[in-house]
Amino acid sequence: MTTKPPVDDVTDDHIEVGKPRTWAAGVPGITHSMGPALTQMGVRRSLKTLTAMNQKDGFDCMSCAWPDPDHRTTLSFCENGAKALTWEATPVKVPSSFWAEHSIADLLTKSGYWLGMQGRLIEPVHKPAGKDHYQPISWDDAFLIIAEKLKGLDSPDQAAFYTSGRTANETAFIYQLFVRAFGTNNLPDCSNMCHESTGYAMGQTIGIGKSTVSYGDFAKADLVIIMGQNPGSNHPRMLTALEEAKEAGADIVAINPLPEAGLIRYKNPQRVKGILGKGTALADQYLQIRLGGDMALMQAISRRVLDAETAHPGTVLDHQFLKEHCHGLEELTAHLARLDERAVLAATGLRAEEIDELAARYLKADKVIITWAMGLTQHKKAVPTIKEIINLLLLRGNIGKPGAGASPIRGHSNVQGDRTMGIWEKMPPAFLDAIEKEFGFAPPREDGVDSVAAIRSMRDRHLKVWIALGGNLAAAISDTAIAEAALRSTEMTVQISTKLNRSHVIVGDEALILPTMGRSEIDMQASGPQFVSVEDSVCAVHSSRGRIDPVSPSLLSEVSIVTRLARAVLGDRVAVDWAGFEGNYDLIREHISHVVKGCANYNQLIRQEGGFILPHGPRDSRTFPTPSGKAMLTVNQLEHIDCPPGRLLLQSMRSHDQFNTTIYSLNDRYRGVKKGRRVVFVNPDDLAELDIADGDFVDIYNEWHDDTDRSVKNFRVIAYPTARGCAAAYFPEANPLVPLESVAEGSNTPASKSVVVRLEPSQ
Numbered sequence: 001m002t003t004k005p006p007v008d009d010v011t012d013d014h015i016e017v018g019k020p021r022t023w024a025a026g027v028p029g030i031t032h033s034m035g036p037a038l039t040q041m042g043v044r045r046s047l048k049t050l051t052a053m054n055q056k057d058g059f060d061c062m063s064c065a066w067p068d069p070d071h072r073t074t075l076s077f078c079e080n081g082a083k084a085l086t087w088e089a090t091p092v093k094v095p096s097s098f099w100a101e102h103s104i105a106d107l108l109t110k111s112g113y114w115l116g117m118q119g120r121l122i123e124p125v126h127k128p129a130g131k132d133h134y135q136p137i138s139w140d141d142a143f144l145i146i147a148e149k150l151k152g153l154d155s156p157d158q159a160a161f162y163t164s165g166r167t168a169n170e171t172a173f174i175y176q177l178f179v180r181a182f183g184t185n186n187l188p189d190c191s192n193m194c195h196e197s198t199g200y201a202m203g204q205t206i207g208i209g210k211s212t213v214s215y216g217d218f219a220k221a222d223l224v225i226i227m228g229q230n231p232g233s234n235h236p237r238m239l240t241a242l243e244e245a246k247e248a249g250a251d252i253v254a255i256n257p258l259p260e261a262g263l264i265r266y267k268n269p270q271r272v273k274g275i276l277g278k279g280t281a282l283a284d285q286y287l288q289i290r291l292g293g294d295m296a297l298m299q300a301i302s303r304r305v306l307d308a309e310t311a312h313p314g315t316v317l318d319h320q321f322l323k324e325h326c327h328g329l330e331e332l333t334a335h336l337a338r339l340d341e342r343a344v345l346a347a348t349g350l351r352a353e354e355i356d357e358l359a360a361r362y363l364k365a366d367k368v369i370i371t372w373a374m375g376l377t378q379h380k381k382a383v384p385t386i387k388e389i390i391n392l393l394l395l396r397g398n399i400g401k402p403g404a405g406a407s408p409i410r411g412h413s414n415v416q417g418d419r420t421m422g423i424w425e426k427m428p429p430a431f432l433d434a435i436e437k438e439f440g441f442a443p444p445r446e447d448g449v450d451s452v453a454a455i456r457s458m459r460d461r462h463l464k465v466w467i468a469l470g471g472n473l474a475a476a477i478s479d480t481a482i483a484e485a486a487l488r489s490t491e492m493t494v495q496i497s498t499k500l501n502r503s504h505v506i507v508g509d510e511a512l513i514l515p516t517m518g519r520s521e522i523d524m525q526a527s528g529p530q531f532v533s534v535e536d537s538v539c540a541v542h543s544s545r546g547r548i549d550p551v552s553p554s555l556l557s558e559v560s561i562v563t564r565l566a567r568a569v570l571g572d573r574v575a576v577d578w579a580g581f582e583g584n585y586d587l588i589r590e591h592i593s594h595v596v597k598g599c600a601n602y603n604q605l606i607r608q609e610g611g612f613i614l615p616h617g618p619r620d621s622r623t624f625p626t627p628s629g630k631a632m633l634t635v636n637q638l639e640h641i642d643c644p645p646g647r648l649l650l651q652s653m654r655s656h657d658q659f660n661t662t663i664y665s666l667n668d669r670y671r672g673v674k675k676g677r678r679v680v681f682v683n684p685d686d687l688a689e690l691d692i693a694d695g696d697f698v699d700i701y702n703e704w705h706d707d708t709d710r711s712v713k714n715f716r717v718i719a720y721p722t723a724r725g726c727a728a729a730y731f732p733e734a735n736p737l738v739p740l741e742s743v744a745e746g747s748n749t750p751a752s753k754s755v756v757v758r759l760e761p762s763q
C-alpha cells in the first residue's frame with residue numbers, strides 16, 4: 001500500500017519568500033511563532049511552566065541538549081525551548097470519541113502538523129489485527145496484549161525497542177534492563193541517525209565519544225570554529241555562550257554551505273543592547289563550504305600547520321603533548337605531505353586564500369574549540385571527517401586544556417544520557433558484566449540492531465515487534481517508502497508517546513499507543529513526587545522535576561509504563577524490584593550508582609545544587625582510554641562526492657519552526673520562508689545553468705543505483721545564496737530521497753546531508 005502525501009503539506013502554492021535574515025534572536029519569536037500552541041495553553045499555565053523551565057528546582061528544557069550556565073536567569077529558555085514546552089504542556093486532549101471518528105486510513109491523509117495539534121494523548125488505545133481503528137482499552141489490558149505477543153515470539157531478537165533522546169536517565173536505565181532481561185540487545189535509538197558518527201570517530205581516536213569541553217571553556221577560548229551546525233535555530237542558547245566568548249576576545253569562524261542568520265549576528269533578548277541595538281556580530285570568518293567538503297578542509301588546515309612547523313621548527317606543534325599523549329604523528333605528517341591541493345579546492349569549493357586565512361587564525365590561537373552537529377555526522381565520510389577534526393586539535397594540544405577542545409553539540413535533551421545509561425545496541429562488555437553482577441542474570445552478548453538495521457530486518461520479515469519509547473521513526477528514518485512498508489510488515493507496533501505523530505498511523509497488524517506524561521508534569525508515585533535526571537552535551541548531569549499537573553490523571557509516567565510492562569512480560573524471571581522502582585526512583589538511582597561508570601553515589605550527587613559533571617579522562621587529565629592509552633592521530637583517505645553534470649548535492653535540514661519531526665508552524669523565519677515547507681533552496685548560478693527560475697515548481701529525483709523510484713513532487717524553488725552545486729530541503733519532507741543503504745561508513749547513520757539529485761519541472 002502506498003500512502004498519498006498528507007494534505008496540508010502539499011498545498012504549497014501559498015508559500016511566501018522574503019529575504020533571508022542576517023541576525024538571530026529570541027524575542028520576536030516568542031511573540032510571533034508560538035501563536036497556536038500558546039492560545040491552546042492559556043496565559044496562566046504558560047507562565048507557570050515557562051518560569052519553571054531550566055531553573056534549579058524546575059525541569060530541564062525538553063528541546064536541545066545545550067548546557068545550562070551556572071548563572072541562570074529567571075527566563076532561562078529560548079524561543080525554541082518555549083515552543084517545545086507549549087507544544088507539550090497544552091491542556092488540549094485527544095477525546096475518546098476521536099478514535100471512532102478517525103480511521104487509520106483517514107489519519108494517514110493528515111499532516112504531522114495536524115496530528116500534533118490534536119492535543120495530548122490521554123488513554124491507551126489498541127488497534128486489533130484486521131481493524132482500521134484504534135479503540136480505547138485499559139492499561140492492564142494494554143500491558144497484557146503486549147506481554148502475550150512478546151512471550152509468543154520464537155526469539156527475543158524478533159523484537160526491537162527504540163528510544164528517542166528525550167527519555168530521562170532513570171527510565172533509560174530500567175528500559176535497557178528490561179530489554180536485556182527479556183533477552184535482546186535490539187536497542188536502536190535516535191542517536192543512530194544523529195551523532196553516532198561522532199561517537200565512533202571520537203571513541204576510536206580519544207577513547208570517549210563525548211565533548212571534551214565544559215560550559216565555561218567557551219569564554220576562555222581564543223577561537224571557536226562552528227562546523228555543520230545551525231545554533232540560531234537548533235541550539236539558540238548557545239548564541240549567548242558565543243556572545244560571551246566574543247566579548248572575552250575570541251574569534252569565531254563558521255563553516256557552513258548556508259549563510260545561517262544565527263552565525264552572523266546575535267541580538268540577545270535578555271540584554272537591552274540585544275533588543276534595541278544591532279546586537280553582536282558573531283562570525284569573523286564565514287566559509288561557505290561545499291556539502292561534504294569538511295574532511296578536505298580539515299586536512300588542508302592540518303597540512304598548513306605541519307608546513308608552518310617545517311618553516312619554524314619547534315614552535316608550532318605542541319611537541320610535549322604529542323610525545324606524551326599521542327600516537328601516529330609520523331604517519332599523519334607523511335600522509336598530509338601528499339595532500340592534493342586541487343582536490344581540496346574541488347571538495348570544499350573554497351578559495352585557497354580562505355583556507356589560508358582560517359589556518360592563520362588557527363595558528364594564532366592558543367586555545368581552540370571546534371563544535372559540530374548534523375552538517376558533519378550525516379555524510380558518507382562523516383567518521384573520517386570527525387577524525388580529521390581530532391587530528392587538527394591534537395597537533396597543537398587543543399584537547400584537555402582550558403578553553404580548548406572538541407565539542408559535538410548533541411540534539412535531543414537527553415540523548416547523551418540515554419547512551420550513558422546503556423541505550424545502545426552494542427554496549428561494551430564491561431557494562432554488560434556490571435549488569436550481570438548487579439542483577440544476577442546473564443544479558444545477551446551479541447550486538448543488536450540499530451535504526452537502519454531494524455528497518456532492514458522488518459523488511460526482511462525477521463523483526464516482528466517494534467516498541468518505541470518516544471520518537472517518530474516512520475518520519476525520522478531515511479527512505480520513507482521502504483521504511484513505511486517495513487513498519488507495516490510487522491506483527492505489532494507499540495508507541496509510548498505524548499502526542500500523535502506519523503508513526504502512530506504507520507502500523508503493524510496490531511498496534512498500541514501508550515500515552516505518557518511529559519517532563520514538565522508532576523510525577524506523583526507511592527513515595528511522593530519524583531524527579532528524574534538528564535545529561536547535557538558537556539557531560540553535566542542534573543535533576544529535572546515536573547511542576548504542572550499532568551494533563552490527565554489517567555496518564556502514567558514513563559517509569560510506570562516501563563516497570564509495568566517489565567512485570568507483565570518477565571513475571572519473576574529475574575530478581576528485579578520493578579514495583580519498588582515505580583514507587584521510588586531513588587531505588588533505580590541506587591542501581592545506576594553500582595552499574596554506570598562515574599555515577600557512584602548518584603542519589604547524593606544528583607541532589608547537589610546544579611548536579612554534577614561526569615568524569616572524562618581526556619578533558620580532566622589528558623588520559624585517553626584507547627587500547628594504546630594514547631590519543632590516536634589517524635590517516636584518512638580523502639574522498640568527496642563528484643556530482644555528475646546537471647545534478648546537485650542536496651542536504652535535508654531543519655527549519656526554524658520544527659523540532660525534528662514535530663512541525664510547530666510552516667514558517668522558517670530566518671531563511672525568509674513563510675507558509676510552506678515543500679521548498680528547495682538552490683544557488684542562483686546553478687539555477688541559471690539548469691534553466692530553472694526562482695518560484696518554479698520542480699520534482700526532485702535521486703538516481704541511486706537500484707530500481708527504486710526515489711522522488712518528491714512539487715517543491716517550490718528558492719534562489720538562495722548556498723554554496724555552488726549544493727541544494728537544501730527540509731527533513732522529513734526530503735526523507736523519501738535518502739536511500740536506506742546510503743549511510744556513513746562505520747556508524748551506519750543515514751547520509752541525509754549528501755543526496756545527489758536531479759530537478760525536473762513539475763507537470
Ligand SMILES: Nc1nc2c(c(=O)[nH]1)N[C@H]1C(S)=C(S)[C@@H](COP(=O)(O)OP(=O)(O)OC[C@H]3O[C@@H](n4cnc5c(=O)[nH]c(N)nc54)[C@H](O)[C@@H]3O)O[C@H]1N2
Nearest residue numbers: 064080228229230234291292373374375411412654659660
Ligand atoms: N528548535 C530545534 N532545536 C533542535 C532540533 C530541532 O529540530 N529544532 N533538533 C535537535 C536535534 S535532535 C539535533 S541532532 C540538533 C541538530 O542541529 P543542527 O545540526 O544545527 O541541525 P540541521 O538543521 O540538520 O543543520 C545542519 C547545519 O549544518 C549545515 N551543513 C549541512 N551539511 C554540511 C556540510 O557538509 N558541511 C558543513 N560545514 N555544514 C553543513 C547546514 O547548512 C545546517 O546549517 O538540534 C537539536 N535542537
Ligand SMILES: Nc1nc2c(c(=O)[nH]1)N[C@H]1C(S)=C(S)[C@@H](COP(=O)(O)OP(=O)(O)OC[C@H]3O[C@@H](n4cnc5c(=O)[nH]c(N)nc54)[C@H](O)[C@@H]3O)O[C@H]1N2
Nearest residue numbers: 164190194470471472476496497499501652660661731752
Ligand atoms: N533527512 C533527515 N532525517 C533525519 C535528520 C536529518 O537531519 N535529516 N535528523 C535525524 C536526527 S538528528 C534525529 S535525532 C532523528 C529524530 O528521531 P526521533 O527522536 O525518532 O523523532 P522526534 O521527532 O524527535 O520524536 C518526536 C516524538 O516523540 C514523542 N515525544 C515527545 N516528547 C515525549 C516524551 O516526553 N516522552 C515520550 N515517550 N514521547 C515523547 C512525540 O510523540 C513526538 O511526536 O531524526 C533523524 N532524521
Ligand SMILES: [Mo]
Nearest residue numbers: 194195411412
Ligand atoms: Mo539528533
